[in-house]
Amino acid sequence: MPIRLDSASTDFASQFKAFLAMKREVAADIxxxxxxxxxxxxxxxxxxxxxxxxxxxxxxxxxxxxxxxxxxxxxxxxxxxxxxxxxxxxxxxxxxxxxxxxxxxxxxxxxxxxxxxxxxxxxxxxxxxxxxxxxxxxxxxxxxxxxxxxxxxxxxxxxxxxxxxxxxxxxxxxxxxxxxxxxxxxxxxxxxxxxxxxxxxxxxxxxxxxxxxxxxxxxxxxxxxxxxxxDMIAGPSEVVVVADNTGNPDWIAADLLAQAEHDANAQSILITDDAALAAEVERAVAAQLKTLSREKIARASWDAFGAIIKVARLDEAVGLADAIAAEHLEIITADPEAFAAKIRNAGAIFLGAHTPEAIGDYVGGSNHVLPTARSARFSSGLGVLDFMKRTSILKCGPEQLAALGPAAMTLGKAEGLDAHARSVGLRLNRR
Amino acid sequence: MPIRLDSASTDFASQFKAFLAMKREVAADIxxxxxxxxxxxxxxxxxxxxxxxxxxxxxxxxxxxxxxxxxxxxxxxxxxxxxxxxxxxxxxxxxxxxxxxxxxxxxxxxxxxxxxxxxxxxxxxxxxxxxxxxxxxxxxxxxxxxxxxxxxxxxxxxxxxxxxxxxxxxxxxxxxxxxxxxxxxxxxxxxxxxxxxxxxxxxxxxxxxxxxxxxxxxxxxxxxxxxxxxDMIAGPSEVVVVADNTGNPDWIAADLLAQAEHDANAQSILITDDAALAAEVERAVAAQLKTLSREKIARASWDAFGAIIKVARLDEAVGLADAIAAEHLEIITADPEAFAAKIRNAGAIFLGAHTPEAIGDYVGGSNHVLPTARSARFSSGLGVLDFMKRTSILKCGPEQLAALGPAAMTLGKAEGLDAHARSVGLRLNRR
Known part of the structure; x- marks a missing residue:
């Protein structure tokens, strides 16, 4: 059974906070x-x-x-x-x-x-x-x-x-x-x-x-x-699917299970404003689970960490998705671009009903090594920059040193670093 | 007394290796x-x-x-x-x-x-x-x-x-x-x-x-x-000054001491092809040391970790500087740009006699938070990217999914991830 939350509940805020804080891995003392x-x-x-x-x-x-x-x-x-x-x-x-x-x-x-x-x-x-x-x-x-x-x-x-x-x-x-x-x-x-x-x-x-x-x-x-x-210390993987009444429940269920089959600690979350869709997705997940070769893993993940969050309006889903800061965010709504434009924290965004996350895992071209466990709040997927480094370059002639030097000497002295000030002052013929 | 190395020594390679491996911090068990x-x-x-x-x-x-x-x-x-x-x-x-x-x-x-x-x-x-x-x-x-x-x-x-x-x-x-x-x-x-x-x-x-x-x-x-x-775990700071016979020994000595005064574990290294310059710099360091308010710290650093490396030709300094991967690299030679073009590993490069590192510490404009202790081999100075993150975006329509889907399904099945293949296959009306 997945976790069920409803933004209309009076204690939704505290429930969502507890949901965010839920640990999916037991830290072993190794x-x-x-x-x-x-x-x-x-x-x-x-x-x-x-x-x-x-x-x-x-x-x-x-x-x-x-x-x-x-x-x-x-x-x-x-x-x-x-x-x-x-x-x-x-x-x-x-x-x-x-x-x-x-x-x-x-x-x-x-x-x-x-x-x-x-x-x-x-x-x-x-x-x-x-x-x-x-x-x-x-x-x-x-x-x-x-x-x-x-x-x-x-x-x-x-x-x-x-x-x-x-x-x-x-x-x-x-x-x-x-x-x-x-x-x-x-x-x-x-x-x-x-x-x-x-x-x-x-x-x-x-x-x-x-x-x-x-x-x-x-x-x-x-x-x-x-x-x-x-690189980042990778944690268990997760997907958030944001869907409205345009969503196909079977497709969404398959996407949630594609996440769940990775690992018993993986997490699949549906956020929707459509209660009927939520119920249909839940039924479709139950039906599809039985046919998976990795049924045991997927079921363990879905039962322990799967979640369906019902919101009153789709706009509420923006803040929730940003707080979850999902590794993968699928947006299956009438206007996915408009929703995506409001999102700040996500490893990767998959736009529209025809972009299942599995495409990004293999052949989309973007990287599938993405920040997990809320780390999309502060880090990015793997990319070319992770394999490069930047060297900064500075060059002054005598005139530039004369223009910059006095302020550098003032700050060096203020920080108690005489030799810093002197390395400039000697060149300017002053101490 | 600084460490003295000469690339003409028969055992220079092993001496330089030991120099690189020298620890400047005692790891406390805290x-x-x-x-x-x-x-x-x-x-x-x-x-x-x-x-x-x-x-x-x-x-x-x-x-x-x-x-x-x-x-x-x-x-x-x-x-x-x-x-x-x-x-x-x-x-x-x-x-x-x-x-x-x-x-x-x-x-x-x-x-x-x-x-x-x-x-x-x-x-x-x-x-x-x-x-x-x-x-x-x-x-x-x-x-x-x-x-x-x-x-x-x-x-x-x-x-x-x-x-x-x-x-x-x-x-x-x-x-x-x-x-x-x-x-x-x-x-x-x-x-x-x-x-x-x-x-x-x-x-x-x-x-x-x-x-x-x-x-x-x-x-x-x-x-x-x-x-x-x-950000990076910061270690003790260092400077490498590469100089030829155009260098002013007093200025170079001041630059070496500007590094040394930071911390007893800081390291100042001169690499030069001019034995006379090396001797003059060493004398100037000794003279200037006595006049510093932070003499004790600077002297401890210079005596323990300061180094003068004599090379036969300036070209040899490129490989040495790259191996040291200094936080700060000053190039005080007749043609600093040509030398800098060959350098791969450095946090920041300071070009020419009129660009003392202290300018970069304060008012150059580039960042003074730079990779220390050889980490310029794999990391960069602090910058704007350290405070941002990148979200990747992927969007397929039905035609694109039809083009990409079969390969994704093949790979999903090859990896034993049925639900991955199904999330694509359902949309393409195939399993």
């Missing part, structure tokens, strides 16, 4: 265990990495076996269904097209005093891409992480993927090849994150680590943050 | 203590915040006294030297001018299939600005953090600043007023970070926290990361 693994790899390199891999993935390797060879990748690609490879290529081309437009421009300009200012963007030299292993293989995520890095101009895109009992998903290797990954290592968990951050004899260190992982991976990323850059 | 403070404020709000403030700042307050009133700020401004206020205004206008150029553009476009794509930037609604208190007052840092937020369009810019024994630096309050800070609270430490992240009855929560602080502040930011956004 930091000490994670730190031990990370410290061990930092100290002992390959030896520690190999021991951890033997322990956690039940895979005994020599250092020479860590890297997945080009021949292995080629062989894996041959095992894949050709239609799926074609779909991955289609996705790759669209993702690349979209992300090329995100390449930032350098700037260089001269202000009225003649001071030259500006900045220059450059790619990070080496990034690590964490890819989860085991049963669930998500080649689309490999593309979504690797392609922005390649578009940015990153030279080394280093993928790590655990191979429990020695198994690697062929489609994941195929996606790595299509996405331009330059090195692949069959390691995972906190030990893989540590290897990327500190480097080992076999794996040269990278400067930034991106990609989703389990709680140990997330904890390891948090620990190495600062030494290397990291 | 995480448990920090977590206790953060958890307490999260659980008990104002009561915990007031207790921590009484304990750490020796300041007993009621909740109603947490906020610094507009009248207090006005009174503080009147205490400030008018020349310093004028210099702050000059700095503010220049910082605003520079950062306005960083405002990103939205994009919306239609691809060859008719799919509408794009993204939209919006400001974060509320950000917290941590400002260190006590003896060192850095009004310039208040401007550097607040102005990009205001330019981005952030509505609530909430400053927290500890007032040990009840003392607040008037210039810090003046800078807050000039920079457009909207709320100020006299709290600091991990408890202030927790209050900003979780909110209390008095302090409404923010979505992102920026600004430098001590080890407790840094640890608290790391703990709340994910619940809110944070």
């Amino acid at each position: 930091e000490a265990a994670t730190r031990a693994i990370v410290d061990d790899v930092a100290a002992r390199g390959d030896a520690a990495l190999l021991e951890a891999t033997a322990k956690f993935d039940r895979l005994k390797l020599e250092a020479s076996g860590l890297r997945v060879s080009a021949a292995e990748v080629d062989a894996a690609v041959k095992l894949c269904d050709p239609d799926t490879i074609d779909a991955l290529k289609f996705a790759r081309d669209r993702i690349e097209f979209f992300h090329r437009r995100q390449l930032p421009k350098d700037d260089r300009f001269t202000d009225p005093l003649g001071v030259e200012l500006g900045w220059r963007w450059s790619a990070i030299e080496a990034v690590g891409l964490y890819v989860p292993g085991g049963t669930a293989a998500y080649p689309s995520s490999v593309l979504m992480n690797a392609i922005p890095a390649k578009v940015a101009g990153v030279e080394r895109v280093v993928m790590v993927v655990p191979s429990p009992d020695g198994k690697l998903a062929p489609l994941v290797l195929a996606a790595a090849q299509l996405g331009g990954v330059t090195e692949i290592y069959r390691v995972g968990g906190a030990q893989a994150v540590a290897a990327l951050a500190y480097g080992t004899a076999t794996i040269a260190p990278v400067s930034k680590i991106v990609g989703p992982g389990n709680a140990y991976v997330a904890a390891a990323k948090r620990l190495v943050f600062g030494r290397v850059g990291i | 995480e448990a203590a920090t977590r206790a403070i953060v958890d307490d404020v999260a659980a008990r709000g104002d009561a915990a915040l007031l207790e921590a403030t009484a304990k750490f700042d020796r300041l007993k307050l009621e909740a109603s006294g947490l906020r610094v009133s507009a009248a207090e700020v006005d009174a503080a401004v009147k205490l400030c030297d008018p020349d310093t206020i004028d210099a702050l205004k000059f700095a503010r206008d220049r910082i605003e001018f520079f950062h306005r150029r960083q405002l990103p553009k939205d994009d919306r476009f239609t691809d060859p299939l008719g799919v509408e794509l794009g993204w939209r930037w919006s400001a974060i609604e509320a950000v917290g600005l941590y400002v260190p208190g006590g003896t060192a007052a850095y009004p310039s840092s208040v401007l550097m953090n607040a102005i990009p937020a205001k330019v981005a369009g952030v509505e609530r810019v909430v400053m927290v600043v500890p007032s040990p024994d009840g003392k607040l630096a008037p210039l810090v309050l003046a800078a807050a007023q000039l920079g457009g800070v909207t709320e100020i609270y006299r709290v600091g430490g991990a408890q202030a970070v927790a209050a900003l992240a979780y909110g209390t009855a008095t302090i409404a929560p923010v979505s992102k926290i920026v600004g430098p602080g001590n080890a407790y502040v840094a640890a608290a930011k790391r703990l709340v990361f994910g619940r809110v956004g944070i």
